[in-house]
Amino acid sequence: MPPKAPLNWGLLPPSFLLPSSTRSLISLLQQNATQAPRPTIAYTSIRTIKSTFKPKPDRFAHHPSKPALNSTSTAALQRKAHSTPLRTGLLANKKGMTAVYDPETGKRTACTVLQLDRNEVVAHKRREKNGYWAVQIGAGQKEARNITRPMLGHFAAAKVHPKRWMAEFKVRDEAGLQVAIGQTVGANWFTKGQWVDVKAISRGMGFEGGMKRHGFSGQPASHGQSLMHRGMGSAGGSQGSGSRVLPGKRMAGNMGNESVTVKNLRVLQVDEKNGIVVVNGCVPGPKNQIIRVQDALGKPWPKGPMTTAEVAPAEILATSGSAEATTATASASA
Known part of the structure; x- marks a missing residue:
């Protein structure tokens, strides 16, 4: 059976199928359309509920007479400026705990x-290339045969030996980049008495129960309780709570092995010769764990050095001063 042609409901049938009265009306309409076209309505009225709230301006619409947008990357950096350190932090190894x-x-x-x-x-x-200000610090030492070629080129461009650990420390502005690429930063970067924040991966404890992981008190130890002394109890209701376990329910599971930050630790001692920094309190992670040490965010910024030239040992400064004095004397005598 051949397909049928679609019907065009918006078109009139042929004129020979229309009555004579209708044909005369169509001719009159065509004449009026050619003589004076009717004005068209520029809008479409929609019946709805009138809102009592004024329309909110689009926060992404920018105009020169309006204030700067708050959704730009520059505005985001300005909002974080008060909590961004002025200078870089360092990487350290946890050697253990003691007492002073x-x-x-x-x-x-x-x-x-x-x-x-x-x-x-x-x-x-x-900022202009990467979108933020930061200093990349490398610590330790690693054999070149165990480094990939891209990383070997990265270390060669900085003229440093291949590093075992790498970390980035964000700084507020360009003033935090005064430590030049390839320079060594020692323990004198921190001063005795200042506050620091330490961040590391905590010690992994494996799969632990609810009592050790979350501090549950456990079930009663008497009155017919059997084999549930350390159990966590009910995990969720039935019909009243949707017959499911709510998200975030504290249960037994993997404990530890996660990033932990300990804030506001005071620096008790600094030994530049041995590269030792002693901080008050405990630090996350096992022994020989790599630790990120940076100026504390919750304390006033310390009046510490911003360049490596400011942390030179006193004997080096004295030697350089005497050498300059000798050079000045020799030039004066000449």
Whole structure:
């Protein structure tokens, strides 16, 4: 059976099928259309409920007479400026815990020993190229045969030995990039008495129960309770709560092995010769764990050095001063 042609409901049938009265009306309409076209309506009226709220301006619409947009990357950096450190942090190894005694009061203070291992500046991240300001720090040492070629080229461009650990530390502005690429930063970067934040991966404890992982008290130990002394109990209701376990329910599971930040630790001692920084309190992670140490966000920024030239040992400064004096004397005598 051949297909049928579609019907055009918007068109009139042929004129010979229309009555004579209708044909005369169509001719009159065509004449009026050619003489004076009717004005068209520029809008379409829609019946709806009138809102009492004024329309909100689009926050993405920009105009020169309006204030700067708050959704740009520049505005985002300005909002974070108050909590972005002025200078870079360093990488350290956790060597263990000990205690120090105050010679005046005899008070014993628990502390953690952190050792810096050849911290060098590998690269700078700039706002115009990377979108933010940061200093890339490398620590430790690694054999070149165990490094990929792209990373070997990255280290060769900075003229530093291949590093075992790498980390980026964000800084507020370009003033935080005063440590040049390839320079070594030692323990004198931190001063005695200042506050620091430490961040590391916590010690992994494997699969643990609810009592150890979340501090549950457990079930009763008597009155017919059997084999549920350390159980967590009910995991969720039935019909009243949707017959399911609500998201975020605290249960048994993997404990530890996650990023942990300990804030506001005071620096008790600094040993530049051995690269030792002693901080008050505990630090996350096992021994020999890599630790990120940076100026504390919750305390006023320390008046610490911004360049490596400001942390040069006193004997080096004295030697350089005497050498300059000798050169000045020789030039004056000449």
